[in-house]
Amino acid sequence: MTDAPPAASVEKFRDWRFGLFVHWGLYSLPARHEWVKNYERLTDEDYQPYFDHFEPDLYDPRKWAAAARQAGMKYAVLTTKHHEGFCLWDSAVSDYTVAHTAWGAGKDLVRQFVDACRAEGLGVGFYHSLIDWHHPEFPIDLVHPQRDDEEAIAKAAGRDVQVYADYLHAQTRELLTNYGPIDIMWFDFSYPGRTYPDGRDGHGKGRDDWRSEELMAMVRELQPDILINDRLDIPGDFVTPEQYQPDGPMQRDGVPVVWEACQTLNGSWGYDRDNLDWKSPETLVKMLVDSVSKDGNLLLNVGPTGRGEFDPRALATLASIGEWMRLHERSIRGARPAEGYVAPVDCRFTQKGNRLYLHLFSWPMGHIHLPGLAGKVKYAQLLNDASEIKRIVSDPHQQAQNTTMGGVSADTLTLKLPIQKPNV
Ligand code: JFZ
Structure with a gap:
């Protein structure tokens, strides 16, 4: 591991216990999962209408932050860029940003988000995708074997991932230079050494592709108090079980490790209009309690609509959790597992x-x-x-x-x- 974060940052994070994850990007417009470009094999041309029609006229992150605070959350993590490659801020090294859309000339949605979190007293985290389906030098390659094909492999040929890595580092530098102190850097994700079922090279991506050590050192230099997650294919400051609850306090090499479960409201991270698989507030509260009882955090996701709002189902769920938290917060915030006692069944x-x-x-x-x-x-x-x-x-x-x-x-x-x- 490259150094370690200050103990005070770690304890602050552990005390928070409950945070908001926000997956928001162009995929909010097709409104059927943030992987839609990959799942449906959409070309850049197919995907262009979402860029052209990106017009979140109701975007008011103070409302997001207020909903999070009322739900009892203490921090919020925003997708500055997801795998599709679209940037929610006015990046100097890309044209594929909100500032280059017809609606968003000169806009920086990340800055508004950061300001809103600070105004509502929330800690701030940046999710940033390592994978990039838009950058011309990112070798789009095997992530889901069953969905990859010869065309993808052919497209990957001749691309130089190190050119992409320069871009990744430059964007990370922007995000961690221009927005004041940031609490969490949430990179996503590595898949080293993948091969196709028939044994061909799957062009996995890992630490050598991202230059992870160098990237992590830069993050720490720019933001000495930040916590970095564990998806760079090198150990990070906390681990990130995704869409499952671990069976006890988590460990790495036999040593207890800080962790944060991330969970969806309905199985999709991006706004998914027709999804019927919503978790009940009761289930989500149990997930929160379960995490804290095992010394972990819960990062609960909302996928805002293409107009920039939390939809009514998400808001109703957050409000219910908030009512539970109003009465039970002191059993969550700053809480730890009970040492030495085994809880009865259920x-x-x-x-x-x-x-x-x-x-x-x-x-x-x-x-x-x-x-x-x-x-x-x-x-x-x-x-x-x-x-x-x-x-x-x-x-x-x-x-x-x-x-x-x-x-x-x-x-x-x-x-x-x-x-x-x-x-x-
Ligand atoms: C990733 C993303 O692909 C997804 O869209 C979402 O942003 C989520 C929070 O993170 O999904 C993953 C990443 C890693 C694994 C599984 C899903 N993994 O290592 O098993």
Whole structure:
């Protein structure tokens, strides 16, 4: 690893626990997944209408940032450029930017985003795609074997990825020079050493293609306090499980590592109009709790529309999460896993200071048994309304006689819960 970030940056990031991911670009117009250009094998010509019609007249990132803050998020990460190659800022080294669209002459959507985050008190992150389907020297090559073909290979021939790497470095320098202190750099992604199923060279991309060490050193030089993710094909400051929850605190080479799960609202990162696969707010809250209980963050994605708004389904979901966070935030923000206690089935523990938070993913039948906690809990309450919960410590005498609390070991704390789950 090239150096390490300051401990204060790491702790700040871990305390945030919950952030907003925004995938926004030309793909918001076809509105059927940010990989549409690759999935549907669209040529540059096919894709041109989205550049020509990019006109996000309702773009007001203060609204995005306010929605994020109200949902309980503490930072936001924007796709400055996704794989399609389109830049949301007025890059000096590209014409494929918002500033070169008919609508966006002279506009810098990244600056507006950064200003909005700062105004709402959110940390700021930049997602930046390593892959670029538009740059003339990027060898478009195998990412999805089943979707690649001879034409793509032929197109890749003769392209010089090092020329592209110069461009990548120049753009990264712009992003980390012109917008003040940036908290997170989120590169995406490497796929080294890929081969086709029949053994042909798949032209994978990795550290030698991006010149990852050099790139990371530059990022640290420009932004000494920044955290860099782990998708440069060299170790980064945090790891990024994507669309899955790990089964426990994450490790790298046997050592605990900072991590952030990224999750979609509906399986697509970019705005996907006809998608019906929306996760419920309850599922998303469970993902957040699950991450924190395993010492990780959750970066939850919204794909804004081509007009630049969060669509009503996304807003409603964020509002529901926000209502849960209003009542339960202190079990999340700055929280850590509970050391030494194993949560019962379908439960998660988080801890902050001497307070232990028990999150119940399904509502128990009147009692919940907590092995190892007898005599360790001075007071128990529901978090949503501070109403007391009665503790029942099993009585060894009764246990011996196998009566009231029979079968519950002496070190088990039993809590008596209301039969009805609180309506929150
Ligand atoms: C990448 C992007 O392709 C996707 O569009 C989105 O931006 C997401 C956050 O990141 O998707 C990936 C990247 C890496 C893996 C899987 C999906 N991977 O290494 O398994």
